[in-house]
Every structure is written in structure tokens, then in C-alpha cells.
Amino acid sequence: MDQLDETNSKTPTEQTLSQKPATPAKRQLTRNEKLRDFAIGFIGWWVVNGLLWTIADKTAFRDDFGSVVLFCAVPINIVSLIFLAFLRRWVALGVLATYVVNFAMALILGTITNGYCWIPFTTPMKPFIL
Amino acid sequence: MSPVLFTIGKLPIYAHGFFLLLALILGMAWLILEARRRHWPKEDVIPITMAAFVGGMVGARLSIVFFNGWETAPVVLNFYHLFDPRIGPGSILGGVAGAYIAGYIASRAIGKAGCACDAFAPAMALAMAVGRMGCFLALEDGLGKPTGLPWGVWNGEYLAHPAPLYDAAFNMIWFMVLLRLRDHPSMQNGNLLKVGLVGYALVRFMVEFTRNNRVLALGLTGQQLFCIGLLVILSIYLAQKWQVGHRMSAA
Numbered sequence: 001m002d003q004l005d006e007t008n009s010k011t012p013t014e015q016t017l018s019q020k021p022a023t024p025a026k027r028q029l030t031r032n033e034k035l036r037d038f039a040i041g042f043i044g045w046w047v048v049n050g051l052l053w054t055i056a057d058k059t060a061f062r063d064d065f066g067s068v069v070l071f072c073a074v075p076i077n078i079v080s081l082i083f084l085a086f087l088r089r090w091v092a093l094g095v096l097a098t099y100v101v102n103f104a105m106a107l108i109l110g111t112i113t114n115g116y117c118w119i120p121f122t123t124p125m126k127p128f129i130l
Numbered sequence: 131m132s133p134v135l136f137t138i139g140k141l142p143i144y145a146h147g148f149f150l151l152l153a154l155i156l157g158m159a160w161l162i163l164e165a166r167r168r169h170w171p172k173e174d175v176i177p178i179t180m181a182a183f184v185g186g187m188v189g190a191r192l193s194i195v196f197f198n199g200w201e202t203a204p205v206v207l208n209f210y211h212l213f214d215p216r217i218g219p220g221s222i223l224g225g226v227a228g229a230y231i232a233g234y235i236a237s238r239a240i241g242k243a244g245c246a247c248d249a250f251a252p253a254m255a256l257a258m259a260v261g262r263m264g265c266f267l268a269l270e271d272g273l274g275k276p277t278g279l280p281w282g283v284w285n286g287e288y289l290a291h292p293a294p295l296y297d298a299a300f301n302m303i304w305f306m307v308l309l310r311l312r313d314h315p316s317m318q319n320g321n322l323l324k325v326g327l328v329g330y331a332l333v334r335f336m337v338e339f340t341r342n343n344r345v346l347a348l349g350l351t352g353q354q355l356f357c358i359g360l361l362v363i364l365s366i367y368l369a370q371k372w373q374v375g376h377r378m379s380a381a
Binding site: 077078086096099110112114 | 143154219
């Protein structure tokens with residue numbers, strides 16, 4: 001009854017909008033397609049970032065180009081992951097999985113390297129700073 | 131105080147890294163239990179948790195530029211240092227912000243209706259309580275400012291406030307409080323997490339007065355300014371929500 005009242009109380013425009021046929025549902029990906037997309041994300045991240053890192057590593061100390069690449073890697077990675085999350089969810093999950101693996105490894109290795117929060121800034125590790 | 135917690139053969143296991151890892155494992159385990167209790171489907175839990183974890187790690191590191199100054203940028207903004215275990219994670223406040231933003235984006239991307247973030251609230255408090263033990267044992271930032279109080283801890287130079295223990299004690303109590311509140315009808319749909327954040331921001335603001343963090347402006351540290359910002363945003367949100375609820379009940 002409440003629902004009926006609610007429908008009747010709507011303006012004609014609202015009724016037209018609510019009566020509009022729903023847009024067709026997105027096609028569900030098959031299991032193989034999901035796996036393919038996940039692999040594209042997981043492997044693609046290593047390929048793209050490996051390439052960026054190689055360029056940056058070879059040039060960082062010679063000119064500004066390498067430094068720019070190092071700085072740009074943060075926004076490039078974050079923005080592309082957000083876009084992928086909305087456009088190709090399983091590719092984004094693959095990329096996300098690489099981060100999880102990398103961070104998990106860093107955390108495990110962190111138990112034997114004494115890396116705590118401000119280490120490059122409060123301890124004599126200045127050579128570490130580029 | 132023992133930065134090296136124990137050794138395996140000749141391999142030292144450091145307190146900070148050990149308790150950080152333990153905190154994340156316990157937090158994650160609690161989140162999974164809570165998600166199961168709330169009948170959260172794993173298709174939602176996995177991507178949101180992964181995004182929150184990654185967002186938390188990235189946010190923790192990037193926030194160091196704000197808290198510690200632009201001179202930290204060459205390390206902090208270098209993407210590939212994100213995964214360097216020698217550097218350490220960064221600031222918990224930045225981590226919380228990053229986890230929240232990333233979890234929100236992930237939940238929108240998968241089209242989850244409503245807010246699933248309440249499951250994170252007790253897990254976060256538990257993880258922070260455990261993680262702070264590592265900060266204490268590692269004498270992070272010299273623990274705190276000098277004190278003459280009977281519970282002052284010798285940091286090698288002076289008797290200091292055991293600031294990480296203040297944080298840990300509050301988080302342990304807060305964890306229990308959030309557990310008691312989690313089934314309350316008014317603490318659903320994101321409200322539990324927001325209340326959890328308000329509580330932490332208030333206490334963290336106070337704890338900062340005993341810490342050695344860098345003062346940015348108005349005699350306040352970056353962490354305190356962050357807490358004020360967080361409290362303002364959450365107050366506006368809760369006030370708006372209260373107004374809407376008030377109007378609906380009046381109608």
C-alpha cells in the first residue's frame with residue numbers, strides 16, 4: 001500500500017523516469033575470460049613497471065628525465081588502477097594482486113631489515129635518499 | 131626495550147616489522163570473521179579488502195610528505211621505494227585515509243549497494259593496538275617527550291612518555307567498545323567506522339602532545355592538523371545525516 005501511494009505521489013516526470021526500461025545488464029564474463037583478464041593485469045603490471053623502472057634507473061642520476069619518470073609512476077599507477085576498476089574489473093584485480101604480493105613480501109622482509117616508519121629521515125641512511 | 135625481538139639462527143627478527151606484520155594478519159583475520167558474521171559475500175570482501183590494504187600501504191607512505199616535509203619527497207614519491215622493506219610503512223593516519231578511499235572506490239566499482247565498511251572498524255582498532263607494541267619496542271621517534279611521571283620510560287637519553295603504549299591501550303579499549311556497538315541499529319551502514327574514526331582522531335590528537343612529531347603550524351603537528359580535518363569532515367557528515375533523519379521523522 002505504501003509502495004502504491006509512493007508511486008501515485010510521483011510527478012509525471014519522475015514516473016516516466018522510473019518506468020524507463022532498465023538498460024540491458026552487462027554480459028557476464030566466463031571463467032576463462034576472467035582468468036585471462038586477471039593474468040593481463042597481473043603480468044601487465046610487471047611489464048609496464050619493469051620498463052618504467054629500467055628507464056628511470058638508467059637515467060635517474062644522469063638527467064632529470066629519470067626523476068620525472070620516478071615521480072610520474074605514482075599517479076600513473078594509481079589513476080590507471082582506478083580507471084581499470086570501473087572499465088575492466090578483472091584486469092584491475094590482477095593489478096591489485098601484484099600490489100598485494102609486493103607489499104606482503106615487503107612486510108615479511110621488513111621483519112629482518114628493521115625498517116621502521118621514518119627510517120631514511122631520522123637515521124644515518126642519507127645515501128639511500130636519491 | 132629491544133628492537134630485536136628474537137633471532138632465528140643468526141637472523142634477527144625486529145620488533146617493529148614483526149608486530150606490524152602480526153597486526154595486519156590479526157586485523158585481516160578479524161575482518162574475515164566479521165565479514166562472515168555479516169554474511170558479506172566473498173565476491174565483495176576480497177576486492178574491497180585488497181583495495182583497502184593496498185590503499186592503506188600507499189596512503190601511509192605518501193602522507194609522510196605532509197607530516198615530515200617536502201625533503202622526504204625523493205623517497206616517498208618514488209613509486210619503487212613503496213615496496214622497499216628497509217623504509218617502513220609510514221604514518222597510520224595516512225594509512226587509514228588511504229584504506230578508506232581505496233575501499234570506497236572498490237565498493238563503487240563492484241557496484242556494492244550501501245556501505246560495508248563497518249566490518250573494518252574493530253579490525254582496525256585491534257591491528258593498531260598490536261602494531262603499536264612494535265613501535266614501543268623499537269623506541270620509534272624516541273617514544274615521546276620527556277616526562278617526570280612514574281611510568282616514564284628510559285629511551286637512552288631521557289625518561290620519555292611511552293606514547294605508543296597510550297595509543298595501544300586506547301585502541302584495545304576502543305576495540306572492545308566497537309564490539310559492543312557493532313550490532314546497534316544506529317551503528318550500521320558506515321556509522322560504526324565513522325564513530326571508530328572519530329574516537330581515534332580525538333585520542334590521537336591528545337597523544338600527539340606527548341610525541342616528538344614535527345610541528346607544522348599553530349603549535350600543532352601535521353598529525354594533529356590531520357585529526358582536526360578528519361573530525362570536521364566527519365562532524366559535517368554526521369550533522370547532515372542527523373538533519374536528514376530528523377526531517378524524515380518529522381515528515
